[in-house]
Amino acid sequence: MTTGEEELGFLDRLLDPIIPSFGQNPVIPFALLHRFTDRSVFTLRHKPWHQFIERYSLPEIIEKKTSAKALIFGSFPLDTKKVVSKSLSAIPVLVCDSDQGVSIEELDYRFDGYERFVYSTHSHLVNGISRYRVIMPFHRPLAVQEFKSLKQRLVSFLGEQIDTT
Numbered sequence: 001m002t003t004g005e006e007e008l009g010f011l012d013r014l015l016d017p018i019i020p021s022f023g024q025n026p027v028i029p030f031a032l033l034h035r036f037t038d039r040s041v042f043t044l045r046h047k048p049w050h051q052f053i054e055r056y057s058l059p060e061i062i063e064k065k066t067s068a069k070a071l072i073f074g075s076f077p078l079d080t081k082k083v084v085s086k087s088l089s090a091i092p093v094l095v096c097d098s099d100q101g102v103s104i105e106e107l108d109y110r111f112d113g114y115e116r117f118v119y120s121t122h123s124h125l126v127n128g129i130s131r132y133r134v135i136m137p138f139h140r141p142l143a144v145q146e147f148k149s150l151k152q153r154l155v156s157f158l159g160e161q162i163d164t165t
Helices: 003-015 049-056 104-110 144-161
Strands: 027-035 038-048 070-073 090-098 117-120 132-143
Touching: 027 049, 027 090, 038 049, 049 117, 070 090, 090 144, 104 117, 104 132, 132 144
Parallel strands: none
Antiparallel strands: 027 038, 027 070, 090 132, 117 132
């Protein structure tokens, strides 16, 4: 087995119980911030994964990042007044940022076989560096502690080229 195959085998063992393979359609809870800089003006939403992909696959070009809407993935109490991490009860997706010039082909290779949504970020190609975000749904939302454990294992596997913060 080559090193690449060993790495993919490790990734399969790490992700298989939680990230669905193609064809599954978990419901994704999230908060839609109406202004990127204000976490108190938002709408709580739940969408099946495939509807989420269909909606957010449409290109939207925004000149200033601060004028964009933002998505905060997670389950929040209905009486939430402000979208902050301490009010988060469960995390439905893994969000990975690739800001070190990793190609989209490399990201597809690393996450082959798993549901994912990859798109370029606002700062894509600034200074000639490719920047992408990868969103991968879990079978079920993870408790915050469960997510933190997974995140530590993923960071140690993927290294500094992928940021899961």
